[in-house]
Amino acid sequence: MRPAMHFVDVANKFSCEITVTHGDNSVDGKSIMQISMLAATQGTKLCIKAQGADADEAVRALRELIEVKLFHE
Amino acid sequence: MEIKKGIAASPGIAIAEAMILDCEDYRIPRRSIKPSQRMGEILRVRNAFKQAIGDLTELEAEQGKSDAGKIKDIFAVHLRFMRDRSLRKEITDRVYSQLVAAECAVSSVLRKLATHFTNVEDAYISERAADIYDIERRLLRHLLGHQREDVEHLSQEVVIVTRELSPTQTAGFDRNYIRGIATDAGGRTSHSAIVARSLAIPAVVALEDFSEAVRPGDTVIVDGNRGIVIVDPDEGTLEEYRKSLREFTVLEQKLDTLREKPAETRDGTRIVLLGNIEFPDESEMILQKGGDGIGLYRTEFLYLNRPTEPTEQEHYDAYAKTIQAFQARPVIIRTVDLGADKHTQSRRSLKEPNPFLGLRSIRYCLQHIRMFKVQLRAILRASALGHVKIMFPLVTNLQEIRQAKLILRDVMEDLDEESIAYDPRLEVGIMIETPAAALTAASLAQESSFFSIGTNDLIQYTLAVDRGNEHVSALYSAVEPAVIRLIRTIIQDAHRHGIDVSVCGEMASEPEYIMLLVGLGIRTLSMTPPMIPEIKQMIRSVTIEDCNIVARKVLGLATERQVNSFLRSTAREVIPEAI
Numbered sequence: 001m002r003p004a005m006h007f008v009d010v011a012n013k014f015s016c017e018i019t020v021t022h023g024d025n026s027v028d029g030k031s032i033m034q035i036s037m038l039a040a041t042q043g044t045k046l047c048i049k050a051q052g053a054d055a056d057e058a059v060r061a062l063r064e065l066i067e068v069k070l071f072h073e
Numbered sequence: 074m075e076i077k078k079g080i081a082a083s084p085g086i087a088i089a090e091a092m093i094l095d096c097e098d099y100r101i102p103r104r105s106i107k108p109s110q111r112m113g114e115i116l117r118v119r120n121a122f123k124q125a126i127g128d129l130t131e132l133e134a135e136q137g138k139s140d141a142g143k144i145k146d147i148f149a150v151h152l153r154f155m156r157d158r159s160l161r162k163e164i165t166d167r168v169y170s171q172l173v174a175a176e177c178a179v180s181s182v183l184r185k186l187a188t189h190f191t192n193v194e195d196a197y198i199s200e201r202a203a204d205i206y207d208i209e210r211r212l213l214r215h216l217l218g219h220q221r222e223d224v225e226h227l228s229q230e231v232v233i234v235t236r237e238l239s240p241t242q243t244a245g246f247d248r249n250y251i252r253g254i255a256t257d258a259g260g261r262t263s264h265s266a267i268v269a270r271s272l273a274i275p276a277v278v279a280l281e282d283f284s285e286a287v288r289p290g291d292t293v294i295v296d297g298n299r300g301i302v303i304v305d306p307d308e309g310t311l312e313e314y315r316k317s318l319r320e321f322t323v324l325e326q327k328l329d330t331l332r333e334k335p336a337e338t339r340d341g342t343r344i345v346l347l348g349n350i351e352f353p354d355e356s357e358m359i360l361q362k363g364g365d366g367i368g369l370y371r372t373e374f375l376y377l378n379r380p381t382e383p384t385e386q387e388h389y390d391a392y393a394k395t396i397q398a399f400q401a402r403p404v405i406i407r408t409v410d411l412g413a414d415k416h417t418q419s420r421r422s423l424k425e426p427n428p429f430l431g432l433r434s435i436r437y438c439l440q441h442i443r444m445f446k447v448q449l450r451a452i453l454r455a456s457a458l459g460h461v462k463i464m465f466p467l468v469t470n471l472q473e474i475r476q477a478k479l480i481l482r483d484v485m486e487d488l489d490e491e492s493i494a495y496d497p498r499l500e501v502g503i504m505i506e507t508p509a510a511a512l513t514a515a516s517l518a519q520e521s522s523f524f525s526i527g528t529n530d531l532i533q534y535t536l537a538v539d540r541g542n543e544h545v546s547a548l549y550s551a552v553e554p555a556v557i558r559l560i561r562t563i564i565q566d567a568h569r570h571g572i573d574v575s576v577c578g579e580m581a582s583e584p585e586y587i588m589l590l591v592g593l594g595i596r597t598l599s600m601t602p603p604m605i606p607e608i609k610q611m612i613r614s615v616t617i618e619d620c621n622i623v624a625r626k627v628l629g630l631a632t633e634r635q636v637n638s639f640l641r642s643t644a645r646e647v648i649p650e651a652i
Contacts, residue, residue, distance in 0.1 A: 001150045001201055008153055031159040032150070036201065037189055 004036040010065050016052025018062070029062070074307045077280055079255070080546070081300030082266035085275030086318045087232055087253025088311070091293045091304075093217060093284060094235035104174040104285060115165045117175040121215040126155045128211065147204065154208050160186075176216040183209035217289050227251070232293045234284050237541075238265040248272045253295030255302045257284050260546030269297075270582065271351050273358075273603040277302050279543040328606035332363035336609045340616040344591065346609060347403070347599035349577055356395045358602040363609065366402035367395070368525065368599020369464075369577040372409050372448065382444060388451030396459040405462045405525070405599075406452050407504065408445070408477075410434045429533070434467035439476055449484045456496035464502045464525055469509040474520045504577070506530035511559040518570035525599070526563055528578025532556050551580040552589070552636040557627060564594040575599055585637075585644035587611045592624025607648075614647045 011018045011029045018029030022044060027034035029048065038046075046066065050058045106114055133148040154160060160182070167178040187205035190198060227250035237258040251274055256265045259278035269276035275297030287293065287304055294303040294314050298321075303310060336344045347368030348359030356367060375383040375391060396404050412433025425431035438445040452463055465477050478501060488495055505511055506527035514524065528551055533540050535556050538549045550556070560576075567574035575597035580586050582600040584607055590598065591612070600608060623643055630636045 001204065002146055005146075005150050005153050008157075028159055031157050032153040033157050033160040033163075033186065036198075037186070 001032075001036055004032050006065060007035055007062065008032045010061050011058065013061070014050070014052070014054045014058035016050045016055040016058050018058060019049045019051075021047040021049070074310065075286065075304045077283055077286070077302050077304070079277040079280035079283070079300050079302065080260060081297055082259070082278040083254070083269035083274060083276035083297045085253075085273070085297045086314055086321055087275045087293075087295040087297075088314055088318065089230040089232045089252045089293065091234045091287045091289055091291045092227075092231040093287065093289050094233060094238075103177050106168075106172050106174055108172065111169055111172070114168045114175045114178075117216060118161065118164050118168060118179065121175065121179070121212045122155055122161055124215045125208075125211045126152065129155060150204065151208055151211070154205075176213055179212045179216065180209060183212075232295055234287050234293065236284055238268065246272065246274075248274060253293070253297070254278075255280055255283055255287075255293065255295055257281055258541065258543055260540045260543065260549055267579070267601070268351065270579075270601040270603065271349065271355055279546060281543065325606075328610060329362075331606050331609050331613070332361075334363075334609070334613065336365075336612045338591075338612055338616050338620075339614070340618070342596070342617050344612050345575075345597040346605050346612075347405070347575070347577075347597065348602040348605060349599050350602070353391050353395050355602060356398060359605070360398070362602055362605040364602060364605045366399060366460075367404045368575060368597070370395070370404060370406045372407060373411060376409060376411060382447075385447050385451045385454075388448055389454055392452060392455040392461075393458055396455050396461060399459055401460055403460045403462060405464050405502070407464045407466055408435070408438060408452075409448055410466045412437045429539070435465050435473055435477060436467070439473065439480075442480060445480060446484055449481055450488070453481075453484060453488055453495040453499070454493060456499045457494040461496060462500040462502060462523070464504055464523075466504045466527070467506055467530065468503045468517065469507050470513070471516055471520060474503055474517060478520065502573075505563050506534070506578075508535050508559060511563050514563045514566035515569065518566055518572050521572060523573040523575070524563060524567050525575050525577045526560060528556070528560075528576060528580040531559065531578065532580075535559060550633050550637070551578070551583070551586060552627070552640065553633045554631065554636070557589070557593075557636070560590075561593050561628070568594060573597060582608070584608060584611045584648065585640045588615055588620045588623040588643060588647075589627055589640060591615075591617065592620035592622070592627075611644070611648055 008030055019026050020029045020035060020038060022038050025038060027038050029035065048059055048062050050056075129148050129152045133145055133152060164178045164182045167173065167182055168175060171178070173181075183205055187202040187209070190202040190205060227247055230250050230252045232253040232255060233251055234255045235257070237256050238254070246268070254265060254269050254274055254276035256276070256278045257280050259265050266276060266278055275295045277295055277297055277300050280302060283302065291304050292306060292311075294306055294310070296302065296314070306314070336346045338344065345365050347366045348356070348362070348364045349369040349371070350356050350359070350367060351371045352374050359367060370392075372388075372391075375388060392406060410433070412428065412431060432440065449463075452461065455461060463481070465474065468474055481501065485495065485497070500522035502523035502525060503510070503517060503521050504525050504527040505514060505517075507530065510517060511531065518524070529540065532538070532549060532551055532553070536548060536550075536553055538545050540546060540549050564574050574595065576590055576595055577599035579601075581590065581598040582604040587598070587608055588611075598608065623640070627636050627639065630639065
């Protein structure tokens with residue numbers, strides 16, 4: 001649950017809408033309930049979409065979190 | 074405001090906030106709401122989340138001081154869930170569309186989520202279901218108030234609302250805070266009712282689905298005189314009840330002035346008034362209320378609410394203090410009456426198809442002689458300290474008394490050998506609570522020093538009515554002609570053999586039945602301690618001849634209804650304020 005927590009903490013810093021997709025399921029990237037239900041274990045492919053003013057920044061931050069920080073914990 | 078009618082089980086009035094006790098932890102009954110209540114329930118959801126966030130923030134901060142990173146993380150995760158708007162929205166949407174109460178929506182949404190986690194194959198993720206249950210519990214705690222585990226640590230006055238109280242639950246009741254009891258099940262003589270009366274807590278039972286209709290924190294009035302409960306009373310009703318509560322206190326104080334006066338009829342016949350107790354600390358109330366001794370000292374409390382059987386010393390300690398406090402006054406100790414609805418820890422899981430016709434009371438003791446001897450030895454040792462009598466419950470034939478007395482003699486011989494003191498002239502009596510014992514009272518009297526009529530079981534076995542079953546409890550009555558005839562037989566046979574006979578069932582606590590019992594020849598009554606002053610007042614207001622006339626008239630009546638209304642109106646003429 002800790003990775004999900006860090007994910008939503010980062011996502012919630014931005015004002016844009018963030019959608020995370022895994023297979024056919026798309027969920028709200030700011031909701032810990034939905035993110036944790038997505039049941040992403042290590043090595044799963046996630047697609048992150050952001051829409052809004054700070055979208056680019058958000059995607060960059062989340063990408064860095066997932067690819068670099070979370071895997072080193 | 075909602076008024077609900079049940080059965081008046083213990084007199085008095087209580088006004089306090091409801092505390093709902095759930096038998097199974099947090100199983101939430103589905104409670105529907107009206108469309109107009111939607112906003113209120115949604116607000117309750119939001120408040121619960123807000124309070125839960127408060128708790129968790131505090132808990133997280135406390136952890137910050139120590140170095141428990143893991144635990145801190147758990148609280149941090151829970152906190153994220155509490156702040157998750159989509160979770161809250163799913164719950165409030167459910168309240169809105171399904172028209173269910175806040176706690177139902179919280180429970181079903183979070184349980185669905187937990188199930189989702191449980192079904193994930195990854196072990197780490199499936200274990201997260203535990204976190205979700207924890208989150209659910211925290212929210213429910215705010216929505217439903219404090220639950221069962223907190224009954225023993227109350228800090229404010231409450232009315233207990235529950236389906237049915239178990240003997241184990243009531244053992245831990247703090248009567249300073251529990252002002253009233255309202256239960257869905259039960260009758261006048263169910264366990265909840267007996268406990269309520271002995272603790273002098275107003276109670277109403279047989280309220281059907283009341284516990285599902287009340288919310289924790291709702292103001293509830295328990296009217297144990299009229300047998301009604303009122304939820305969320307309006308200002309007028311509340312004021313009316315506050316007034317009668319004050320009047321009731323005044324009546325009680327008036328009755329307390331009778332304390333030093335004897336329980337004597339107007340023509341000078343002394344009636345002995347004893348008290349029934351379930352726990353040792355109730356014995357004090359008997360003395361306070363001016364009772365003459367203990368007519369029924371129930372000893373089951375020693376076995377309930379604990380993992381092992383009590384030791385001889387534990388038995389002894391429980392009896393010794395009471396016996397010493399009563400000095401020369403009689404203390405009648407009933408040997409353990411386990412079985413049926415009361416079980417020891419080891420037998421709790423054994424199910425009998427028909428427990429009231431099963432292995433209970435003296436039958437149980439005669440099959441568990443080692444355990445029986447432990448209690449007998451403790452009672453005998455304690456008998457050296459005062460005026461003790463032993464009483465065997467639920468005897469059905471002569472053989473049982475002989476067997477029980479044989480075991481008692483065995484224990485006496487052991488004590489003799491060890492030179493341990495006891496009262497060698499200690500009286501041994503029996504309870505008459507089965508039709509079999511009533512009909513053979515003449516022969517049972519040869520082996521007994523006294524009889525005590527246990528009307529509760531005698532009524533249930535005679536009328537074949539389960540006193541705790543609300544569907545038939547209306548058929549349960551002490552004044553069914555069949556019961557009255559059996560009581561008369563018992564009294565006549567006891568008198569013929571020159572042994573004492575008393576009534577220790579609930580019947581002896583009912584002012585309207587006193588004239589009948591005295592008229593039938595009863596001179597000793599044992600009752601729930603708070604009723605002693607009222608019964609004394611009744612006795613002081615009548616003559617033996619009045620009572621004899623009442624008994625003769627009752628024996629000529631054919632139906633329970635006639636008997637009841639006759640006794641009620643007679644009693645009302647004698648002491649109008651108490652009926």
